[in-house]
Amino acid sequence: MVLMDTSSETRACTKCFSASASIGWGNHSFLSFTKLHDASKGFLVKDTLIIEAEEGTKCFSASTSIGWGNHSFLSFTKLHDASKGFLVKDTLIIDAEVSVLSTVNNFSKKLSFYPNGDKTRKGEGHISLYLVIAETSNLPIGWEVNVNFKLFVYDKIQDKYMTIQDANGKVRRFHGMKTEWGFAQLLPLNTFNDTDNGYLTCDTCIFGAKVFVINYTSRGQSINILKELDCTYTWKIDNFSSLDGQIHYSDVFTFGNRKWNLQLYRKGDLTAKDKCMSLFLGLDDLKTFPSERKTYAKYKMCIRNQYHGEHIEIEGFDCFTSSSISWGTSSLLSLTDLHDASKGFLVNDTLIVEAEVSAISTVKNFSV
Known part of the structure; x- marks a missing residue:
């Protein structure tokens, strides 16, 4: 959440919202009354306060919250305005990048998914999927971890997972300069989008990862x-x-x-x-x-x-x-x-x- 002025006060965090427990999150000490009413700070001007909130990480739960989004993402006026370029020949293209966080062996990991391909790494015409070491700012300078991992794409028709990994189960080294490994050309888009293949059905797909962190217990x-x-x-x-x-x-x-x-x-x-x-x-x-x-x-x-x-x-x-x-x-x-x-x-x-x-x-x- 941001109070707008030239030196905005900012608080950023990740929280889990639950219908049964926590429907609201915030900060009890976000801004002192002294700063708020100090005209030189610029937060309260002509008795007007401007508050903004940025969207971030969401918690998906099978029992409470299976979807997150924005109710006012794009107005119908802009959508149907041909000059805006959103709806062309009655076709709308929607892209989404999805990251799923998990914590294993004291390292936060996530899967980073590009449904239309990671174009920066020659992923055009494919879906791209990566394993990422997340929240690296909490790790000591010079950190590194060796990982053997497999990525999975679920075939709902055959009820089985297609497994993808590096040749010969190669161990990958993650560190400050290289925080992700994966596949820019995981599957061709036409193969992934073909419902007969079972990967994308009812506009839903399932990915997974099996991660083995290599620990050298005899050394420190x-x-x-x-x-x-x-x-x-x-x-x-x-x-x-x-x-x-x-x-x-x-x-x-x-x-x-x-x-x-x-x-x-x-x-x-x-x-x-x-x-x-x-x-x-x-x-x-x-x-x-x-x-x-x-x-x-x-x-x-x-x-x-x-x-x-x-x-x-x-x-x-x-x-x-x-x-x-x-x-x-x-x-x-x-x-x-x-x-x-x-x-x-x-x-x-x-x-x-x-x-x-x-x-x-x-x-x-x-x-x-």
């Missing part, structure tokens, strides 16, 4: 989390055009409990050779740090524009290990833009590079 991990570091390193490179060699390293600097460096390819690495300048953030203390440890870092790097504030930036959240000691981009800035004096990146043969890290977590294994 300890996580050292450093948040809101607000660490910035500036690398000023003079006489840029006289640099020799393919790669150039900054001085070593310390962020959190690790030592780092910046790695610059002035004419591009192998991927972007003679096209773009490449820049990477790398670990520099592998000799003194145990090789099995992982370090997760949320970082930002930029090439400063010395004429105005339009810097070239990249952001990332990556895992640094003994096998992946640096992360960044091969195509940070084209060589054309770099050497264009009007762009402001290379001024008086000087380039300024910055790196910033806002969060670091170090994960180490131990025997239990």
Whole structure:
């Protein structure tokens, strides 16, 4: 629910509404009377208060609530107005994305369903279905879980489930950068929509998932989390055009409990050779740090524009290990833009590079 002004007060949550128990949910201390009647806050203006409510997650129950929706979704006037494009040649297309939440092994999971295909992953002409790790904001930085799973589509005619899983029951690793796995082309739409196949009958379909979380009970991990570091390193490179060699390293600097460096390819690495300048953030203390440890870092790097504030930036959240000691981009800035004096990146043969890290977590294994 939102009280509208330039700095709106917001409270967001998921609740279960039940005809027998809880027909209303809210917040007893949503806004103090002091703030409400303070004219400078902008909530109560000319004795008028504006309240909005956003729709969110709903609880479906076989005994009470088998359907949720909106009684005033689209007016008949707009629906039948040909210029609006909703009803074309007496055909109305309705799309819905459905997610079903469940909690297993301390991880919240959901199924994410695209009835007309996930077009961002070449799912056109199919239905798409994914298993998703949800509510990841409650998990520690650097979390990961290995999962073996199967997805099911129920055939009501044959009274059996069609089972879909990765070849050879492959175990999938879920983590902060990859929170979902599944199938963009689960079933062709014509197969799914054909009532003779039993998947979609009476405009109803049933999906399921069987999830096996792989737990390594003989091992454990300890996580050292450093948040809101607000660490910035500036690398000023003079006489840029006289640099020799393919790669150039900054001085070593310390962020959190690790030592780092910046790695610059002035004419591009192998991927972007003679096209773009490449820049990477790398670990520099592998000799003194145990090789099995992982370090997760949320970082930002930029090439400063010395004429105005339009810097070239990249952001990332990556895992640094003994096998992946640096992360960044091969195509940070084209060589054309770099050497264009009007762009402001290379001024008086000087380039300024910055790196910033806002969060670091170090994960180490131990025997239990």
